Amino acid sequence: MPGPRRTQQERSSTTRALLLEAAFACLLDGGYSATTVGAVQQRAGVARGTLLHHFPTRxxxxxxxxxxxxxxxxxxxxxxxxxxxxxxxxxxxxxxxxxxxxxxxxxxxxxxxxxxxxxxxxxxxxxxxxxxxxxxxxxxxxxxxxxxxxxxxxxxxxxxxxxxxxxxxxxxxxxxxxxxxxxxxxxxxxxxx
CATH class of the missing domain: 1.10.357 (Tetracycline Repressor; domain 2)
Incomplete structure (x- = not known):
């Protein structure tokens, strides 16, 4: 049986952490020039709008x-x-x-x-x-x-x-x-x- 449903705030916090981890990994692997919004989006596996909701700019x-x-x-x-x-x-x-x-x-x-x-x-x-x-x-x-x-x-x-x-x-x-x-x-x- 599935656990209790997470709140919107919990889901948002999880997504933000996922995006930060993906950006961190991109920076570590390829440096700043390779860490584009698209690269982070792809690494995190989220829609572009999701990324831009949390971080409107690079x-x-x-x-x-x-x-x-x-x-x-x-x-x-x-x-x-x-x-x-x-x-x-x-x-x-x-x-x-x-x-x-x-x-x-x-x-x-x-x-x-x-x-x-x-x-x-x-x-x-x-x-x-x-x-x-x-x-x-x-x-x-x-x-x-x-x-x-x-x-x-x-x-x-x-x-x-x-x-x-x-x-x-x-x-x-x-x-x-x-x-x-x-x-x-x-x-x-x-x-x-």
């Missing part, structure tokens, strides 16, 4: 993907199994791992595309500060906000690791692991000092 769809990606990233970056502060080495490992993952690849794809796509840039600008602030606060909370240096050290860590990742994006660079390990050592000293 830019609104991409902004929806960014919001969804933030939730994916925050899950990895802020998940803690205890109430105790996460050691700095573990924080570096978490951020480094997140930068290697598909959520960051999709985010990077959209931010690079927004440089030359004014509609996409306008859709992403309102999200940018909120995303950076949310990620920064979540990561800082992991190491414990009682250290007055924590916010600055978190920002240094995110910026340094992002740069190291981008420098080796096309081809892994020799010595990157040494840079990450050296930063862990420096970070421990800076956090205590």
């Amino acid at each position: 830019s609104s769809l991409m902004a929806g993907v960014v919001e969804d990606v933030v939730e994916r990233r925050l899950g990895l970056l802020t998940a803690s199994t205890t109430d105790a502060a996460v050691p700095w080495d573990d924080l570096v490992d978490r951020i480094w791992l997140e930068l290697q993952g598909p959520a960051y690849a999709v985010t990077l794809e959209l931010w690079v595309a927004a440089r030359t796509d004014d509609d996409l840039r306008q859709a992403l600008l309102p999200l940018q500060d909120r995303i950076f602030l949310t990620v920064h606060r979540g990561v800082t909370a992991l190491v414990g906000e009682d250290n007055p240096r924590a916010p600055l050290l978190v920002q240094f860590t995110i910026d340094l690791l992002t740069g190291a990742h981008l420098a080796g994006l096309l081809q892994r660079r020799a010595g990157t692991d040494l840079v990450v390990d050296a930063w862990k050592q420096a970070l421990r000293s800076l956090a205590q000092g």
